[in-house]
Amino acid sequence: MTMIIGLGTALPVFIALMFFMTDLDAVAKSPLPSMELILQATENRNATIFLTCFLAVIFVLTLPSQWVSSGRIAWAFARDNGLSSSKYFSEVDSRLEFPVRTTVLAFIFVLLYGLLYLASTTAFNSIITSAVLFLNITYAVPQGILLVKGRKKHLPPRYLNLGIIGYFCNGFSILWIVVLGVAVCMPPSLPVSIGTMNYICVVAIGLFAIIMVL
Template identity: 45%
Template sequence: MYGFLGLDGATHISEELPNPERTVLRVIVMIMIIGTITSIPWTIAMLFSTTDLDAVASASVPVYEVFLQAINSNAAATFFTVWICFIYYGAMVSCFVTSGRLIWVFARDGGLPYSHCFAKIHRTLHAPVNATILPGAFMIVFGLLYVASSAAYNSIVGLAIMSTNLTCAIPQTILLFRGRRVLPKRYFNLGRVGGLFCNIFSTFYAGLYVVLFCFPLAIPVTAASMNYQAAVLMGALVFVTILWYGWKRHTFHGPSLDGEGVVLDACDVNNKKHAHEGE
C-alpha cells in the first residue's frame, strides 16, 4: 500500500494546474506504473531474501534487518537503509505540499477551526504557508506519541492507510446506488462495463481491507499487541461529528470558489515569475 499512497496527491493541487482533467489523470496513471514497477520486484526480492521473519518482526528497524539477511553485510545494509531514509525525506516535501493544500482548501471553504488563519496566501511566496506549517507541527507532536505508546502510534499510522481506502470507496459505493449515468462528460471514461466493474471491485476490496486491517497482529492479544485502529477510527468519527453539529454546520456550505479562477491565478503567478527571470 505504501507504494501507491501518492496516488491521490495530484488531485489535491488540481486547482493550480492547467488542464487538470488531463494532467491529473496522466500523473495518476504514471504513479500506478511507477508503483507497480518498483513495488512488485521489491516484494519478490524481499520474500526470497528474508530467511528469518521473526527477526524482521522483532527488529527495531525491520528494513535494516531485511537488507542484512539479504546481503550479509552491516555496511551495505546501513547504506541501503540510509538511502531509503533520503528517499523518504524527499517524499516528505510532496506530502507537506499535498497536506498543506488540503488544509488550505478546506479552510478556504470555512470547514476548519480558525479557517481565516489557514486560508491565507503568503504575499511573496504565493503559497498557503500557514496551512503547510500546520501538518509539519502536527507531525512533530505526533512523533512524540511513539515514545509513550508504540501501539497507539502504529494504529494511527495504519489508520491513515485505511482511511485512504475508505475515501476512495465511498464515492464509488454511491455511484453503485445512483448509477454512472449521473457522471458528467470527462476526458477519460471507462465506459459502463469497465467503470461498473471498477466500482464494484473497489468497494468490496476496500470493505475487506478495512476489516482485515483491524485484526490484531498476533494471538494471544495483549495490551501491547492490540490493534487500536477501530477505536481510533471511532474516536475520529465522534470528534468530527461533534465538530460538525456543534460548530461547522453553520459556516461550512461546500466549495465556495471556482477552481478555474485558482488555475488562472496560478498561471498568472508563473508567467510573472518567468518574465521577471527573463529580465
C-alpha cells in the same frame, strides 16, 4: 509515470530481498526489519549500513513534500469552512503564492505526532495503519454517490465507458471496502489484551468525531 518508475525500481528490489532472505523469524523479531533483511541479502555489514543510510536519506528528502501536501489538503478543507478558524487558515500568502499558514500547521502537527512514538508505539502504529482504512473509505464515498445518483448523469465524457458493468464495479468495491475495514480492525493475535489490542477502530471513531465537531 511516477507509478511506473516506482514499480520498475521498487519491485525488483523487493523480489531480490525476498529471494535472498534466509531467516524469516529474525526479520520478524528485529527492531528494524528492513536492515535485517538487507543484511541477510548482502551478508555484509558495511553494505547494509550504506544501503540503510541511503534509504534513510531518501525518506528524509521526501518528508517536506508530505507536509506540504498535507498543508494543501488542510487549506482546501479550511477554504470549505471545515476547520476551526477557517477564515484564518484559508488565506493564501500573496507574496509566496501558497498557503503558508496551513503548511506551517501541518508541519507542527507532524512534529507533535512524531512525539507520540516516544509515548506509545502501539498508538503510533495504530494511527499509521489506520491510514489504509481511511484511504479506502475515500474510495468508497464517490463510488457510493455514483450508485445513488447515477453514473450516466454525473460522470463526464470519457474514453473508457463501462456502462452497466460500472455499477457492478462500484457496488463490489464498496462491499469489498466494508470487508477490508472489518479485517483491518481485527486484533493481530489472540487472546486480546490492552497492549495487543488493535486500536484502529478507536482511532477511526475518534477521527470521525473530530470531523463531525469541526
